[in-house]
Amino acid sequence: MLDPAIIFAGVLNGLLAGGIYVLVAVGLTLIYGVLHIINFAHGSLLMLAMYAVFFLWRLLGIDPYVALPIVIAGSFAFGYVLYRGLIGRLSHGRDENILLITLGLAIVFDNVALLLFTGDSQTIDVAYAGTIVQVGAAFLPLPKIISFLAAIALCGVLGVVMARSQLGKAIRAVARERQGARLVGIDVEHVFAIAYGIGIACLGAAACLLMPTFYVSPTSGHAFVLIAFTTVVLGGMGSFVGAAAGGLIIGITESLGGLLLGEQLGQIGISLIFILILLLRPTGLFGVGR
C-alpha cells in the first residue's frame, strides 16, 4: 500500500493543480454556466493571454504578477469586442452555432499563434519560480500556492458580484429571460458582451498566475478545454462555489489517479468524470435544476 505521507503530498499537489483548473474554469462558469454560451475557444484564448504575459515579460521586462492589471484589462477588452463583433452577431442566438463559431475561432487562434510564434514552447524565467514551501511531507512551489489562493479569491469575488451588484443582477436577468430583460430597459447585447469580457478577463488573470510555472505553446490551451468544461459541469452550471469545488476535486482526482494508475492512465479520470456527470447527474454537485 502507498505511504500515507505520499498520499498526503499527492492530495496537496492535486489541490494546487486544482487551483489552476479553478482559475481557468471560473470564467467559463460565467460564460457557459450562466449565459449558456458554449465557448469552445476558451483554451485558445487562455493560450493567447499566456503569450501576452510572455511577451510583456520578454520584451518589456514586466513581471507576470505586475502584469495582472494590464492583461486583465486587455483580455476584457478583447473578449468584449470578440463577442460584440463576432460571436453575438454571427451566431443568430443558436446554441450549436456558437459552439461551431467558437470552434472556428479556436482553429484560427491556434494557427495564427503557430504562424507567428512557431510551435516552440516558451517559458518565463523569474527568480521566485523555484521557491519551495514545505508542508509536512509535501514540497510545494510558491507560485502554485499563490495561484491557488488567487483562484479561491477570484471565485469569491465573482460570486459576490453576481449575487449582489447591479451588473450581476443584469447578467442573471439576461441569462434567464432575454426578452423580459430587454423590456425593462437592459441593453441585452451589451450585458452579454460584458459578461463574456469578464469571463475572458478571468483567463487573463489565470494566464498571469500560470506563467511562472507553466510553459506556453500554440497548443497549450487544448489541455484545458475539456478540464474547464468538466469543472463547470461537475460543480454545477453557473455556481462559483461549484466551480471551485469542481476544480479542486478534479485536481485531486488527477493527482491520485496518476499516483495509483500511472502517468498515462491517470489522465483518464477527468474525461470519465465528465462523462459520468453528464450521464448521471447533469445538474452537477452544486447546481440547481433549471
Added chain:
Amino acid sequence: MSRRGLVFVAGGLVLAILYPWLVRAAGAAGLPVAPNYLINVGMLVCFTAFIGQSWNISGGFAGQMSFGHVVFFGTGAYGMAILQVTYGWNPWLAWPVAAALGAGVGWLIGALAFRAGLKGSYFALITLAVAEVFRILANSVPFTRGGLGLLIKADPGMANLQFRDPIWVYYLALLLCVAGLLIAWRLTRTRFGARLVAIRENEDAARALGIDVYAEKVKVLALSGAMGAAGGAFYVQKYLYVDPWIAFGVDKSVEMLLVSMVGGAGTIVGPLIGAGALTAINEITRMLASVVPALKNVQPLSLIVYGAMLILIVARLPDGLASLFGRRRGEAGRA
C-alpha cells in the same frame, strides 16, 4: 433524379474513374505534372470526403453534432491493425469486422448519451470526452502497444489489401467515397432519412408524430460509426501504422466536422465539396511553402483559412458551399 442530374452524376463518376489514367497520360506526354502525387491527392479527397460523410450522416442529416467522431475512425484503425498484427487475420476479413466494431461503439455511445437525453452542445462535448478516454486507453493498455503504436507488415499484394501502385489505393478510396454518397443519397429517399430530418428540425414534434426518437438516433450513430471505422481501417491499410494520436487525436474529429460543415452539412455532396476545398487549400499552401522560401512557415495558413470559412459559413451560408452550386437540396434539405 432528373435526366440532367443523372448525366451529371454519370459524367462525374466516369471522370473520377479515368482520372488516374488522365494524369498519367498527361505526365507521359511531357506536361509538368507529377502523376503519382496527383493520384495521391485524389485519393486524399475521396478518403476525406468519406470520413466527412460519416460525420455528415449523424451530424448533418440527423443533427447530432459530434466533436469526437474520431472515436469511430480510431476504433476501425485499431481494429484493423490488431486483428492483423495480433491475430493474423486477412485484411479483407478484418475490414468488415473493424466497421462492425465502429457500429458497436456508435451504438454504445448513442445508447448512453441519448438515453440520458443529451443533445446539442452536451452531446458534442460528451463525444469529445469519449474520444479522449479512447485515446488515453490506447496509450496505456498493452494490446495497443501504447504510444509505440502498431506496425502492419508491408507485403504488397491483392490478397493483403496492400498495393504498390497508388492507382489501386485511389480506386479503393473512390469506392468508399461513392459508397458514402450512395448512403447519403438513400437517406434523402427513405423513411429512415426523413425521420432523421424530422428529429433534426424538431425533436418534440418528431416524437409527437410517433417517431421513436431514441431508437432512430442510436441507429444513425451506429451507421455513422461503421462508416468512420471503415475509413479508419482504410487509413491503417494505406499507411500500415497507427498510434493513439493518429487514431484518436482531436484534429481528425475537427477535420471530419469541418469538411462536412464547410461543404454543406445535411447535403449529399457537402462532404465531397468540403474535402476538395480542404485538400486544395492544404496542397496550395504546402506548395507555396516549398517554392517560396520566405513563406516556409505558412503551413498553418490553410487551417486559418478553414477556421475562418467555418465561421463565415455558420453565420452566412448555413447550407455550406454546396448551396453555392445553385442546385436544389434533396428532399431531406432544410425547409
